[in-house]
Amino acid sequence: MKMRSPVVAAVTIAVGLIVLLGYFLPSLLVQNLRALLINWGVSLAGVAALIGILNLLAVHWRKANDKGNRNFYSLLLLLAFSVTFAAGMWLTPADPGFQHVITSIQIPVETSLMALLAITLGYAGLRLLQRRKGIMGILFVIGAIVFILFSSGFLPVLQQLPLVGGVASLVNRLPVAGARGILLGVAIGSMMTGLRIFLGADRPYNG
Amino acid sequence: MQLDFLWTLTGFILTLLIFSYLFGDHFLFRIVAYLFVGVMAGYAAVLLIYQAILPRLVYPLLEGGALQTLQAVIPLALGALLLTKLTPRFSRLGNLSMGYLVGVGAAVLTGGAVVGTLTSQVQAATVGFDLQAAAMVGRNPAGALAEASLFLLGTISALIYFQFSVRDKRQKAERPPLLEAVATIGKVFIAITLGAIYAGVFAAALTALIDRLDFVTEFIFNIVF
Numbered sequence A: 001m002k003m004r005s006p007v008v009a010a011v012t013i014a015v016g017l018i019v020l021l022g023y024f025l026p027s028l029l030v031q032n033l034r035a036l037l038i039n040w041g042v043s044l045a046g047v048a049a050l051i052g053i054l055n056l057l058a059v060h061w062r063k064a065n066d067k068g069n070r071n072f073y074s075l076l077l078l079l080a081f082s083v084t085f086a087a088g089m090w091l092t093p094a095d096p097g098f099q100h101v102i103t104s105i106q107i108p109v110e111t112s113l114m115a116l117l118a119i120t121l122g123y124a125g126l127r128l129l130q131r132r133k134g135i136m137g138i139l140f141v142i143g144a145i146v147f148i149l150f151s152s153g154f155l156p157v158l159q160q161l162p163l164v165g166g167v168a169s170l171v172n173r174l175p176v177a178g179a180r181g182i183l184l185g186v187a188i189g190s191m192m193t194g195l196r197i198f199l200g201a202d203r204p205y206n207g
Numbered sequence B: 001m002q003l004d005f006l007w008t009l010t011g012f013i014l015t016l017l018i019f020s021y022l023f024g025d026h027f028l029f030r031i032v033a034y035l036f037v038g039v040m041a042g043y044a045a046v047l048l049i050y051q052a053i054l055p056r057l058v059y060p061l062l063e064g065g066a067l068q069t070l071q072a073v074i075p076l077a078l079g080a081l082l083l084t085k086l087t088p089r090f091s092r093l094g095n096l097s098m099g100y101l102v103g104v105g106a107a108v109l110t111g112g113a114v115v116g117t118l119t120s121q122v123q124a125a126t127v128g129f130d131l132q133a134a135a136m137v138g139r140n141p142a143g144a145l146a147e148a149s150l151f152l153l154g155t156i157s158a159l160i161y162f163q164f165s166v167r168d169k170r171q172k173a174e175r176p177p178l179l180e181a182v183a184t185i186g187k188v189f190i191a192i193t194l195g196a197i198y199a200g201v202f203a204a205a206l207t208a209l210i211d212r213l214d215f216v217t218e219f220i221f222n223i224v225f
Helices: A005-024 A028-064 A072-091 A096-131 A135-160 A164-173 A175-198 B002-023 B027-063 B066-086 B091-129 B131-136 B141-161 B177-224
Strands: none
Touching: A005 A028, A005 A175, A005 B091, A028 A072, A028 B027, A028 B066, A028 B091, A072 A096, A072 B027, A096 A135, A096 B002, A096 B027, A096 B177, A135 A164, A135 B177, A175 B091, A175 B141, A175 B177, B002 B027, B002 B177, B027 B066, B066 B091, B091 B131, B091 B141, B131 B141, B141 B177
């Protein structure tokens, strides 16, 4: 029953290299092959996402049927899933009624969670000011206050002032430098992760 | 009209249940959290079936020509193998499909990082040094050079802040003194950037809070009056 790992590694590396070459080689053959391989990958990602949902249901099914410690929240989740799934399969996702019901649940919950974030973020900011009194913490809090003031309409007013205006514009652009460094770090990290997979050093598919 | 009221009432109740989290993680909040996950999982499953599985894997087999059928057979077989991941006994059979997904994903990630981020961000970091372009838009070249240098220093120092390398896992991750000094400058830039990100997220969350409070008060006002 064992799938030979070298075969899997060879498929991974070959598919990965062809798709990667497609970014840099203008050859029509490579481009078409890359498009086909990515297309299959998208289909497979759809199946993988469905398997993820099935796994979620299996976990909650076990929790709901655990005789020693039955979880009623899991039962609620399974019920909500079943009703939504049955309605969606029957009506299709394009049905305006089905979409209305989904958005009537989705929008209030997501917006309310986002609203809760304002309170928890404010509280976390105050806690940070109390607990971390280092340079990083102080700069973070000063930065946060300055940018909250800027985004609440102070920036255009400051920019009108003769000497302060230039400084305010520079401070407003300053986060770009750090963000660019973080982005470059993420990109280099992603590239290294990809290269480790192509070299066979990392094999996250074996399991 | 009555159906609209029913869904507005649902939104009102869901909002209050979510806000009950302010008094702690209790059963009311958990009810709405599990309900939401269930509904969204069901919706995602329906979308996946109607927009990915059926048009990409099933319809080409039933309605397509020979080439389309051939093109659908391979992902369908890989998808079937991937389903074995649900059972621990046969899960190794799904490794081939996982390998395929990882290969495509790693290539897209690497290519995207090089083409989409590395080249564009390096270009953006160096474009400020084009003093002729700065002079053409009426900027003082010395000021433009100073600003571009400051931004480049911020970018490089922030990048160096994340650099740690050790030869041995037991060894403590330490930077050479010069890099440590540059990394300290990077720390300042990262703190400012994170402060700006915090401010942006806080402003967005505050907008959502105002929207919800407005919705709740309007609903109560409509019921009472």
